[in-house]
Amino acid sequence: MSTLTATPGQTIGPFFHYALPFDGDRELVAPGTPGAVLLHGTVTDGAGAPLQDALVEIWQADPAGVVPQRTGSMRRDGHTFTGFGRSSTDITGRYTFTTLEPGSVDGGLPFFGVTVFARGLLNRLFTRAYLPLDGAEPDALLTSVGDRAGTLVVERDEHGLRFDVRLQGEGETVFLTYPGHS
Amino acid sequence: MTPQPETQAVIDAEIAATAHAYEQAGVEETQPRVDYAPYRSSLLRHPTKDPHHADPEGIELWAPCFGERDIDPLEADLTIQRGGEPQGEKMLVTGRVVDGDGRPVRRQLVEIWQANAGGRYIHKRDQHPAPLDPSFTGVGRCLTDDDGTYSFTTIKPGPYPWRNHLNAWRPAHIHFSLFGTDFTQRMITQMYFPGDPLFALDPIYQSIVDPKARERLVSTYDHDLSVPEVLMGYRWDIVLTGSHRTPLEEEDHQ
Numbered sequence: 001m002s003t004l005t006a007t008p009g010q011t012i013g014p015f016f017h018y019a020l021p022f023d024g025d026r027e028l029v030a031p032g033t034p035g036a037v038l039l040h041g042t043v044t045d046g047a048g049a050p051l052q053d054a055l056v057e058i059w060q061a062d063p064a065g066v067v068p069q070r071t072g073s074m075r076r077d078g079h080t081f082t083g084f085g086r087s088s089t090d091i092t093g094r095y096t097f098t099t100l101e102p103g104s105v106d107g108g109l110p111f112f113g114v115t116v117f118a119r120g121l122l123n124r125l126f127t128r129a130y131l132p133l134d135g136a137e138p139d140a141l142l143t144s145v146g147d148r149a150g151t152l153v154v155e156r157d158e159h160g161l162r163f164d165v166r167l168q169g170e171g172e173t174v175f176l177t178y179p180g181h182s
Numbered sequence: 183m184t185p186q187p188e189t190q191a192v193i194d195a196e197i198a199a200t201a202h203a204y205e206q207a208g209v210e211e212t213q214p215r216v217d218y219a220p221y222r223s224s225l226l227r228h229p230t231k232d233p234h235h236a237d238p239e240g241i242e243l244w245a246p247c248f249g250e251r252d253i254d255p256l257e258a259d260l261t262i263q264r265g266g267e268p269q270g271e272k273m274l275v276t277g278r279v280v281d282g283d284g285r286p287v288r289r290q291l292v293e294i295w296q297a298n299a300g301g302r303y304i305h306k307r308d309q310h311p312a313p314l315d316p317s318f319t320g321v322g323r324c325l326t327d328d329d330g331t332y333s334f335t336t337i338k339p340g341p342y343p344w345r346n347h348l349n350a351w352r353p354a355h356i357h358f359s360l361f362g363t364d365f366t367q368r369m370i371t372q373m374y375f376p377g378d379p380l381f382a383l384d385p386i387y388q389s390i391v392d393p394k395a396r397e398r399l400v401s402t403y404d405h406d407l408s409v410p411e412v413l414m415g416y417r418w419d420i421v422l423t424g425s426h427r428t429p430l431e432e433e434d435h436q
Binding site: 067124125 | 227228248293353398
């Protein structure tokens with residue numbers, strides 16, 4: 001059990017764009033790499049309006065289900081898959097990643113770990129973006145979420161994999177809290 | 183028709199009402215509320231449903247790795263990035279990043295960004311007429327050492343106006359972005375300076391409704407860190423949410 005109380009979070013604010021983005025932040029693999037897929041979506045607010053000042057991060061296993069423990073996310077060399085990506089949203093609220101589909105880790109359903117930050121959002125939000133189940137049985141988490149589980153599963157579209165994030169209201173994304181939070 | 187901006191008194195009354203209700207409820211909270219109306223930008227940007235409890239699994243039990251390849255050690259000194267000496271009060275900020283059990287978060291990435299001494303960010307949407315400083319970008323990165331310690335040399339940021347309400351000013355702060363040993367420890371926050379008169383007026387700071395919890399974001403002035411005739415020293419330690427790793431696993435990953 002934790003013995004210390006965690007430091008509180010605060011909003012990322014409006015001025016992170018000159019600090020957090022870096023060259024190649026959203027390209028976990030170079031476009032055109034065999035197996036490369038576009039993971040993309042829109043972050044919207046309770047009125048359905050896109051957020052042009054959100055930041056989305058993903059953290060994922062490689063296609064074999066191996067958890068990368070390699071440095072170099074901030075200086076991509078075009079060969080090392082680090083599993084970490086960061087994408088600010090554009091004026092239409094859209095984020096994009098060029099990456100590989102994650103494999104199963106320890107026998108679980110494959111998913112991207114996702115964190116969302118934004119001006120107006122006072123603390124970070126965690127969620128999961130599962131690959132389409134394609135007939136697989138939902139896992140314990142998806143089952144426990146019930147009829148909102150669809151918000152945690154990416155859709156295949158003509159561009160690749162689509163995962164929209166709705167902060168509030170109809171179709172609100174299921175956000176996650178873990179033991180030790182709060 | 184642009185509505186008249188609300189006054190500080192309106193915001194103050196909302197902050198006070200929420201603080202009173204929190205005291206009456208008697209249940210301790212340690213993180214900011216995401217549903218905190220005095221911060222007007224939060225109104226449409228907070229989830230209305232409670233977060234769903236999940237046991238971390240797979241990738242969530244690990245965190246991205248950063249190393250010497252990612253960060254130039256010079257990025258920890260924000261006063262040398264543009265060749266000249268930046269304007270303002272030079273300062274050092276240092277502290278330890280630990281997990282909920284007090285274990286150091288070793289060799290992990292810390293990113294900061296901040297306004298300059300006049301309260302101006304290098305950002306196209308910052309319309310505060312305070313001058314930009316050609317010698318200061320306000321961006322820094324470093325890796326913690328084996329004791330979890332980070333350290334930045336920078337300039338004390340100024341407070342700045344924003345448009346939450348009429349005459350709204352943010353207390354001076356430095357943004358911090360942190361990773362732990364688990365994905366679930368990822369956090370972004372803001373570090374403040376002791377004794378700031380704007381604390382009581384600021385809805386972002388007050389969104390942490392518990393007074394003790396808010397104070398965890400306030401650095402302390404540490405005279406032993408100050409360097410004669412060079413800079414002032416501040417100390418600020420950071421506790422991430424508890425790691426799910428056992429001590430045995432920790433050994434395995436050394």
